[in-house]
Amino acid sequence: MKAFRAEILSVPEDPATAGPGAVRHFPDGLLVVEDGLVVACGDHAALAGRFAGVETEALAGLLVPGFVDAHVHYPQTGRIASHGEQLLQWLERHIFPAEQAFADRAHAEGVAAFFLDELLRNGTTSALVFATVHAASVDALFDAALARDMRIVSGKVLMDLGPEGLRDDVAQGRAETEALIARWRGRGRLGYAVTPRFAVTSSDAQLADAGAICAAHPEVLMHTHLSENMGEIAAVGARFADAVDYLDVYDRFGLVGPRSVFAHCVHMSDRALGRMAEAGAGIAFCPTSNLFLGSGLFDLAAAADRFGVKIGMGTDIGAGTSFSVLHTLGEAYKVCQLRGCSLDPFRALHLATMGGARVMGIADRVGALLPGQEADFILLDPESTPLLARRTAGAPLHDRLFALQVLGDDRAVAATYLRGRRAHARGGM
Template identity: 45%
Template structure:
């Protein structure tokens, strides 16, 4: 029993303070690693982290310590682009992007007019995210405001740090999904009710340029200018057919990115999913405004959209993040996202190191979303969001891990072979929200 109601966990601890670089070893000072560490929680926050031998004399008398010395603890995984309303259409037979929208996405999202359905799917989605070790995500909903109330309420009950928003679209979609008369007003009401409520944040969410008129995007830009604490999420340059469609719909705009720039939607809290078909000028404009591209490797492969160019992003200073893009993505697991990112990198001659992968999935994503003062590291005063990883979760993973001679090799093996079975526990806000061996 812990007299102070603090929580003490003994385990191997890994956390990134900054970008580890592209080398075979992380740059000095970028990584904190404690082979036998202690994570000390006070309520919803981390109180201390360090070597067990150094911190243990400071523990309260009679403190119970959770002994996870055979486990590895990292900050909770962060997913910068995911559609909760598409959970049930994962693994639908592949189409290109625009066919995917018409054949699967739009019919599925019509179901979210039913509040009971939205409640059920909200909880199912969060269960799956936590099972996969994801503690924070930036989430697309549907165009129905009630579906977002259901989602935010489910997050609030679990004390999760989440960003989400109601999809805005007032054209080029089924009538049951269009929100032209009320979309902005509904967004304003949702912002009032949920933005900054507990650990929740609101992301303005135009689906993409083809489904929003200039009037709607301009109105979203005005909301963003009036409240710089809001986030913005949409799609950009995912598919060649999409680019042609945007050029036809906005003949007066310089390029696809300019459509968003003209509406005031490009800024330091803006996430643009995909960004595959960009030139360096567009990348530099995104970099200059502090926006980020959500790299969605499994989705890009599944829909045959193309290969994201990480090296071009690096050379132009454009920030990018890692995301699952469920439901076109094929894996909710951050491990799966990194595995696909490595494969895309190999095809581009840009191999992804484990250091870069796990930094990106934690601190890198937190920083790009302006959440690094709250989450992304195992550090004193930050929120206690973390995952407990079991390197022996499967016989194959255990065999490979047992042959690894270095930390880098072990992390790479996890990146390539682990899945949700390796997530032993997921903690958010200082509470264990998922335990693998408990139904």
């Protein structure tokens, strides 16, 4: 058992619906951890007597739950900041050639190690990750995540209509997916996601098979893209001309349910959002990617407030432009401003922690530092840059948190802890 004394903040519920009581703030707080799980979290004065004999480490900064990245592509790490064009052209020019290299296990291992260390450096402790069509790309990622004790969910991409070098077939996709599920089930803090890339890269037979795999394995997620970019939407509409909308394509193959995570959802009808809410499906909001590719502005107010769809945050590396969830929240604020709504910093923190955990189906494990949850947390430093230090000096919590989200990046993450064990420290200290 070990305790950590610091200013502690978590937002287990969405303040937009739960009100100010959703925010749990302890200016002088105590987080008590035993065997990697939270035993207690609250005011130091209220808990100190109960845990008087426990070794206690004092931490300077703001202690918050580890970030949850609900949509990110690890094989695209090396193609971040690749210039030019919209989604489909960008994929053909930059991404598909890069992903072909992941047939080489050694290459995949090198990228996976860098990718996971970059997540930790930016305070991300849980993530839903796209791999490639190659089963070895999943093995490489899971091996690296297991070694770091990270909570990572991923899966082999299904794309029997993909380009040369990134193509499987229905039988191969099914066999490799089943083998990966069996090989990694119950190991560490890993989870599996059935992963059709998007509707036009799989045949009807493969989409139907993806639905059958999800039905056969109630513990897995379904992870794909939806209504991201106008060119993509036009391609889907041309192929599935009889579908009501893009979501209906997935629905007819049994891919819309409470374990479904759809990235982007920028251009959505009321019917589709209502159906997502009814099904319990979730959305990964990826503002830096949507801006970078010119895809559009996600409507958080419509999806979350009008329809009640579960929302998490996604960096969407490599169309996304930063591994930093703090930076991503700053861009989310700007997107919401352009949509006519204001994203409160406490709600932003909720989306980046417990919101993402709910989307990924791991809210019982991480996201809020509640008793029984895993003690994944990060220490934010509001004085990490001269500008942040100047802006936050003497500021109330709301303003400090907002400044961290608008001005912060990896430098603001002083340390990252996994199940109470320090996994990253800024500067290697």
